[in-house]
Every structure is written in structure tokens, then in C-alpha cells.
Amino acid sequence: MVMMISKMKIYIVGLFLFLVASKGLINEVDAAGECGKTPISSAAASLSPCLAAAKNGRAAVPPVCCSKVGALIKAAPKCLCAVLLSPLTKQAGINPAIAVSIPKRCNISKRPVGKKCGKYTLP
Numbered sequence: 001m002v003m004m005i006s007k008m009k010i011y012i013v014g015l016f017l018f019l020v021a022s023k024g025l026i027n028e029v030d031a032a033g034e035c036g037k038t039p040i041s042s043a044a045a046s047l048s049p050c051l052a053a054a055k056n057g058r059a060a061v062p063p064v065c066c067s068k069v070g071a072l073i074k075a076a077p078k079c080l081c082a083v084l085l086s087p088l089t090k091q092a093g094i095n096p097a098i099a100v101s102i103p104k105r106c107n108i109s110k111r112p113v114g115k116k117c118g119k120y121t122l123p
Contacts, residue, residue, distance in 0.1 A: 034082035036075070043072065044083045044092075051092065054099035066106035073103060073111055081117035096120055 035043040047054075050065035072080055080103075083089065084096045097120055103111035104123045115122045 034076065035079035038076075038079070040079075040082050040086050041088060043076075043079050044086060044088045047072070047083060050099070050102055051094070053102055053105065054089075054092075054094040057098045057101060061102055061105045065102065066108065069102055069106055070108050073108060077112050077115075081115070084120070085118045 034040070047065070047068055049062050049068060052059045053061040053065060069080065072083075084094075084099050089096060089099070096118070100117055100120045100122050104113075112122055
């Protein structure tokens, strides 16, 4: 009987520890990253109107691109940098040195001027 109670206590303590550890893992998965709860791939896809301007510094930046970049900077300023440094950027043929100039080319007044984004600095 005493042995059964000991096993029951061990089981309950083990279950409690498992639940506590699981909660920590769930919180880590749900935690907000650079783009909040939006995956970087989704944030990058939202900037698809900027593709030509991110490859060519002389290309006109479409107004829809400017509005998307402006909204992203306002909602999650670190997200723009996370997108620029993501492997998706390289796969799409985007030149990060050109892409960081888009907020300036869009005349976004509240852009993070001078912010370091990897080895690039936002103008």
C-alpha cells in the first residue's frame, strides 16, 4: 500500500513536470519573433510588389510596395531586416544592398535611418 502511494506521487509529480515543460515549449513556439506572429515567409510574400525595385536600384518603386513597406515598418520594424536577411531573399535574387534603400526611395518619413541590418545600414 505504501509502495503504491509512492508510485502514485512519483506519477503525479512526473505529470506535473511534463505539463510545466510542455507549457514552456508551447509558449516558445507561439512567441512573437521579429515579424510578430507572422512567419517571415508570409511577411516576405507580402512584399512581392517590391521585387523589381529590390533587384534594381534604378527601378521605380510601385506605390503598393511603398505602402506595404511602410505598414511593415510601422507594425514590426525589425521584420524588414529579418526578411532582408532571410534565405528567401537570396532565392528570389534580391540584392539586400538595394532592398534596404526602398524605404528611402519611398520617402517613408518614419523609417529607421541608420539601423544596422546585418552588414547593411538603412539609408
